[in-house]
Amino acid sequence: MYSQEVMDHFSNPRNVGEIEDADGIGEVGNPVCGDMMTFYIKVKDDKLEDVKYKTFGCVAAIAVSSKVSEMTRGKTLEEAKSVTKKAVAEALDGLPKEKMHCSNLGAQALSILHVTNAVHKIP
């Protein structure tokens, strides 16, 4: 039911982990099924120097977080804004309809970091 791209990212998720001295942490819970995704970013010169994450969720959620990290790493904050729910799903060659909310989760986690006010600096 999943595309090869999804299975590839699920089987070998990129950039997994936490960032000790992260500049921001975005944590989202999935209201639909109750799972969770936590993103860590390191920002330098307005660029996402590093993006890492931990995910408690389904195949799609894991693939989405991996893809989001790949699509945003090394990008400017402005560029990273274009990583929407739709863009992530497309980059994964599509997601099953009922799994689109997992894609939303990834986009949301990052937007929480750098678009909304919820950005919080780690002391």
Place this chain on the structure above:
Amino acid sequence: MKRAYVDHASATPVKKPVIEAMLPYFDQHFGNPSTVYDMGSKIKQVMEEQRAKVAKLIGARAEEIILIGARAEEIIFTSSGAEANNLAIKGVALAGQKKGNHIIISAIEHHSVLNSARFFERMNFEVTFLPVDEYGLVDPERLLGPETILVSIMHANNEIGTIEPISELSAICREKGIIFHTDAVATVGNIPVDVNELNVDLLSISGVSLGAPKGVGALYFRDKLRLMPLIHGGIQESGRRGGTENVPAIVGLGKASELALEELAQNEIHMRELRDALVSGIHERIDQIKYTGHPEKRLPGHASFCISAIEGEALIYMLNQHGIYANTGSACASKALKTSPVLVAIGVPPALAQGSIVFTMNSTNTMEDIEHILNKLPLVVERLRDLSPIWRENKAA
């Protein structure tokens, strides 16, 4: 790659002798059992023999069935266990609505029972969903009600393996003259099932868990019970289910029942051995897990857990990559994205329920399968826990 298929509650391979028994009924003996010439009447006779075989497996008086035609009516062939459940609930409720409008089912019934009962809720019936304890057991004391016409409690639950105290429950109903149905899809062929011992009025069977083909099941019902058909049609199944019978599948179900009865005692021991090895092996290798269902009162080939901090769909996919085929009740794996009602009913917290995994074994499984699972499962769990943001907290706790 090594393969370990441990999802026999979902499907079982059709046994070779079953396939062989079925084959002539596709082309050689293709007659319609409702016709009067020998090509049809012979098939009718064959169908009655299958009915007797199924009846024998569940302790219905098989000899009498062959000798006295009337007894044969105790088994109705259906397209599935789900249809048998639908026919039991709807057939009894519709036929008995003048007597009362209250139905009782447990909170952990199969969807075919649950949604049939909900259907009557919309038709102004009153439906009670009996809660279960932490092991999934129904409390017999809770069966009450003056308007109650039907109680349906499953024999065993296929998600947590718990076997319900059916004879205790049915005794209470019998005393009050309330019709009792049990969904025995998970038990028939796995443990001895006897409709007289269980003292039930109706009992559902599925071919899927018996080594018969998919698309066939049966409903046992006690003599003279009034049952409204779901499929109106001709005189097939004594007017209780219209439509030309699926003869090859029925022959398959008959053969599978015969084999199941022969092999039952031996298989039970074998499955119990495998199950115990799997359960203790998992407990030794993985921490922070919950063994769901009753520790003793459970199906012999059934093991189910909730593994903390990981999600079931991801777990199943990763096991799949190692040739291991198991099932899960995780919300993410369900189309509706809802936690399994069974895990909710036994009080598993939602986050823990996400890590649900269910192993259902049958006679074709071997100790090698168990070893393969015990080798791979801990690695897969560790990998997913490394990915999980909540695992670290759990570990510290």
